[in-house]
Amino acid sequence: MACGEFSLIARYFDRVRRARADVDTGIGDDCALLTVPDKQQLAISTDTLVSGIHFLADIDPADLGYKALAVNLSDLAAMGADPAWLTLALTLPGVDEPWLEAFSDSLFELLNYYDMQLIGGDTTRGPLSMTLGIHGLIPAGRALTRSGAKPGDWIYVTGTLGDSAAGLAVLQQRLTVNDKAARDYLVQRHLRPTPRILQGQGLRDLASSAIDLSDGLASDLGHILTASQCGARIDLEALPLSAALRESVPPAQALGWALSGGEDYELCFTVPELNRGALDVALGHLGVAFTCIGQMCAPSDGLVYTRHGEPVTVDEKGYDHFAAR
Amino acid sequence: MACGEFSLIARYFDRVRRARADVDTGIGDDCALLTVPDKQQLAISTDTLVSGIHFLADIDPADLGYKALAVNLSDLAAMGADPAWLTLALTLPGVDEPWLEAFSDSLFELLNYYDMQLIGGDTTRGPLSMTLGIHGLIPAGRALTRSGAKPGDWIYVTGTLGDSAAGLAVLQQRLTVNDKAARDYLVQRHLRPTPRILQGQGLRDLASSAIDLSDGLASDLGHILTASQCGARIDLEALPLSAALRESVPPAQALGWALSGGEDYELCFTVPELNRGALDVALGHLGVAFTCIGQMCAPSDGLVYTRHGEPVTVDEKGYDHFAAR
The missing domain is CATH 3.90.650.10 (PurM-like C-terminal domain)
Structure with missing residues (x-):
């Protein structure tokens, strides 16, 4: 639904260090197309961060780009999953190019560190907030859950x-x-x-x-x-x-x-x-x-x-x- | 990140008509755990809808619940995918129970029609908006894309x-x-x-x-x-x-x-x-x-x-x- 100047924003996020082998189609079609390797389960988590609630309104955009992804990665860590793909839905009050550059540079640095790929998202105008959808892979049946503890553990x-x-x-x-x-x-x-x-x-x-x-x-x-x-x-x-x-x-x-x-x-x-x-x-x-x-x-x-x-x-x-x- | 009265909201969305066989763990852990059937690709799309931009601020919540999902399903349709799972990140100005009931009833009616399952999401306080992450399945290699047309078609x-x-x-x-x-x-x-x-x-x-x-x-x-x-x-x-x-x-x-x-x-x-x-x-x-x-x-x-x-x-x-x- 990006249009007008907001399509400019997409440029900051349309970068790939190297394409993951399991991403068949990334950004640019109606959907991303992915292949989950044989005998792997998919782990999915979604988090919304709203300015002034989940982060300080005056946060450095580089810190925000890092932290938004890091807290979602933490959900994958808790399941024992390998990070794989990210979707980013970003709502911005306007187009601030230095802000976008710092935010996206920092986000991609962490994405690349974990060999992840941004596979889609959306940019809309509105009060600053974002929703990240993180996708990880895990050998079938080996995920950590909250429900397996026993007395004595x-x-x-x-x-x-x-x-x-x-x-x-x-x-x-x-x-x-x-x-x-x-x-x-x-x-x-x-x-x-x-x-x-x-x-x-x-x-x-x-x-x-x-x-x-x-x-x-x-x-x-x-x-x-x-x-x-x-x-x-x-x-x-x-x-x-x-x-x-x-x-x-x-x-x-x-x-x-x-x-x-x-x-x-x-x-x-x-x-x-x-x-x-x-x-x-x-x-x-x-x-x-x-x-x-x-x-x-x-x-x-x-x-x-x-x-x-x-x-x-x-x-x-x-x-x-x-x-x- | 739901807390306080916002945890009440989760109740409206914690319903399952019948669990899909490919959902190993649904709502309630750090991540949902899913199994993509053999020889299927995963199609993923993300859309954000902001009040006053993507829908009229006074829209009937039942119409909104329907349309938010329908427009995301349309992205799956364009790839030829079978609808499977949804994540819903909902940002609300406050807890309005009649609104939530009408919105969620309508959303679940359409989810159930397509045999989909809500597998996670987030509820936060803020100006009304929502980000939906839709996941579909498609026999490997048979997805429709934007790039295959030839002169004469x-x-x-x-x-x-x-x-x-x-x-x-x-x-x-x-x-x-x-x-x-x-x-x-x-x-x-x-x-x-x-x-x-x-x-x-x-x-x-x-x-x-x-x-x-x-x-x-x-x-x-x-x-x-x-x-x-x-x-x-x-x-x-x-x-x-x-x-x-x-x-x-x-x-x-x-x-x-x-x-x-x-x-x-x-x-x-x-x-x-x-x-x-x-x-x-x-x-x-x-x-x-x-x-x-x-x-x-x-x-x-x-x-x-x-x-x-x-x-x-x-x-x-x-x-x-x-x-x-």
């Missing part, structure tokens, strides 16, 4: 938690971090999250369930508990926090952001006891920490936080009412 | 042209049609276009190229000419116009809308001489007329309109400067 997360919420607070001037290295680290963790694609692929035959952390550990782990009909015990002492976060805010704030700050885009996954040794082999060489933070238990237990082995109550801001401060 | 369209533009003019009170049956027909042609799915499938081994008419014959046929590197001669006398259109507006206006009114969602396709007999067999029983309107020719000829065999000049509003009025 160990709960892990990749990387560190809470950094992104702190970075957002810095950007919104709700938090002052004097140390420049720490401040830059936290802001980058918010603007440039790394999708854990390699970790997801490594977990394919090891993890009993997985999810990516977009809303925060408390909420997202809750989806695994519901889908797997389990409870969980989480050891608050074990939650992985970066040095930058620990040095920048009080412990209660760090804990609150780790549990419910959101936008970490790390993976949370469960591993049966039998697979723990293989896990070290599968993820150990990928350069990103992974930390056991608790254990699945009977559904009647619900979600229990512990400190030194004892249950504690934590409110949604992470304040730990019964522990010593 | 005959050019056809399904149905009648220009009705939708007239219906829009009625809705916007730019056109008065006193005959109620004619008025209702034109308005319905605008609000409830029928995607030519069966025609597209019937054309798989017969047509050398195809496109659906969203912007208007002149513009959309131009895409076939560019992709196929051909010219075309179109006989203006042959353009199929409905009785309702002919009775409601002067001939020049009817011609203008037929050529460039847009939103007809009929198919325009080309057929080699050798396949013309088989065409009657393939499309003749489907209850919708198909009309030969011209012939492909050498690329140097460009797009030529003729009347009684003689070239005429037609401006973009359809006024025919050299013909008798």
